[in-house]
Amino acid sequence: MRVVVTRRIPETGIEVLRRAGYEVRIWPGPLPPTREELLQFAKDADGLLTLLTERIDAKLLDALPSIKAVSNMAVGFDNIDVEACTARGVVVCITPDVLTETTADFTWALILAVARHVCEAADAVHRGQWRTWEPLGFLGQDVAGATLGIVGFGRIGQAVARRASGFRMRVVYTDREQRPPEIEQQLRATFLPLDQLLAESDIVTLHVPLTPETRKLIGARELALMKPNAMLINTARGAVVDTDALVAALRDRRLWGAGLDVTDPEPLPADHPLLQCPNVIVTPHIASASEVTRARMAQLAAENLVAALRGERPPRSLNWDELHRKG
Ligand code: NAP
Numbered sequence: 001m002r003v004v005v006t007r008r009i010p011e012t013g014i015e016v017l018r019r020a021g022y023e024v025r026i027w028p029g030p031l032p033p034t035r036e037e038l039l040q041f042a043k044d045a046d047g048l049l050t051l052l053t054e055r056i057d058a059k060l061l062d063a064l065p066s067i068k069a070v071s072n073m074a075v076g077f078d079n080i081d082v083e084a085c086t087a088r089g090v091v092v093c094i095t096p097d098v099l100t101e102t103t104a105d106f107t108w109a110l111i112l113a114v115a116r117h118v119c120e121a122a123d124a125v126h127r128g129q130w131r132t133w134e135p136l137g138f139l140g141q142d143v144a145g146a147t148l149g150i151v152g153f154g155r156i157g158q159a160v161a162r163r164a165s166g167f168r169m170r171v172v173y174t175d176r177e178q179r180p181p182e183i184e185q186q187l188r189a190t191f192l193p194l195d196q197l198l199a200e201s202d203i204v205t206l207h208v209p210l211t212p213e214t215r216k217l218i219g220a221r222e223l224a225l226m227k228p229n230a231m232l233i234n235t236a237r238g239a240v241v242d243t244d245a246l247v248a249a250l251r252d253r254r255l256w257g258a259g260l261d262v263t264d265p266e267p268l269p270a271d272h273p274l275l276q277c278p279n280v281i282v283t284p285h286i287a288s289a290s291e292v293t294r295a296r297m298a299q300l301a302a303e304n305l306v307a308a309l310r311g312e313r314p315p316r317s318l319n320w321d322e323l324h325r326k327g
């Protein structure tokens with residue numbers, strides 16, 4: 001068996017693939033392979049261990065007919081056409097759970113950093129601009145006691161809610177379905193329709209996957225519903241927010257701030273208007289980037305791939321059951 005890994009990943013994952021006896025080809029570049037490069041590099045491969053930077057669609061699968069499994073080292077899978085994979089008998093796997101707590105931690109890093117101008121203030125110190133204690137300098141928003149609105153109350157959304165209790169916050173959430181009363185009680189969270197959540201929250205944090213329904217879920221209309229001193233945090237996917245509408249709201253100071261680990265486009269060019277907006281923190285899609293979590297993600301992605309190629313049920317597959325129902 002030959003497997004292709006589309007970038008250097010933690011060794012834990014590579015060891016799993018090598019122990020399985022596979023020939024492992026690792027894309028050596030610091031940037032993702034282009035489509036053409038990937039087609040060449042993965043020729044005759046049986047499996048792909050991909051990142052969210054690779055687009056896996058019908059065209060690619062048809063050009064690589066030897067591929068039997070695609071294992072994404074990510075929980076999000078908007079880069080993969082799962083239907084096209086299933087139609088061709090290709091198993092698709094992802095890495096949920098192992099990154100939930102680390103991503104929730106980072107969401108809180110953004111909440112606190114935006115609320116209290118942490119990056120701007122630290123930059124000022126580095127530039128030698130700390131002259132004195134300023135009664136009117138870097139005034140932020142209180143997080144303790146504020147209302148936290150969570151859009152998408154799945155694994156990460158709920159982990160973010162758990163952390164809110166220490167800040168004595170009112171937690172409201174929206175999702176496709178209201179959670180059972182015992183979950184709501186445990187997390188001290190109340191279900192609200194999206195519009196009401198936007199109108200009542202001081203901090204809105206996004207945790208939905210990117211799907212046709214959630215693309216530009218937060219646009220001009222939704223941003224206009226938010227309080228002028230509210231902030232938007234996005235560690236989900238950039239395209240869940242209409243970037244132009246967000247730029248307009250921040251520029252016109254109709255929104256107090258934004259903390260974005262994900263953007264549309266990604267990467268964000270250094271001259272992008274979003275970076276000229278007041279009180280915006282943009283980080284380069286690093287919410288799951290702790291040493292331990294990335295190692296776990298690599299290991300799970302590799303274990304998924306090995307199982308799929310052995311014809312065994314992978315630990316976390318999106319379409320194994322569907323493929324095997326088909327016989
Ligand atoms: P999850 O457990 O599946 O949670 C997503 C939640 O959103 C689910 O409850 C889902 O409901 C809900 N949802 C889906 N479509 C919706 C809609 N149209 N309206 C309202 N709610 C909707 O996923 P997760 O593990 O928490 O991860 C969430 C996302 O975070 C991933 O898909 C990924 O894009 C992103 N992420 C980013 C990073 C990063 O590095 N920045 C790291 C990890 C994850 P159903 O269960 O009914 O579908």
Ligand code: GLV
Binds near residue numbers: 073074075076099288
């Ligand atoms: C990261 O964005 C992921 O989906 O795991």
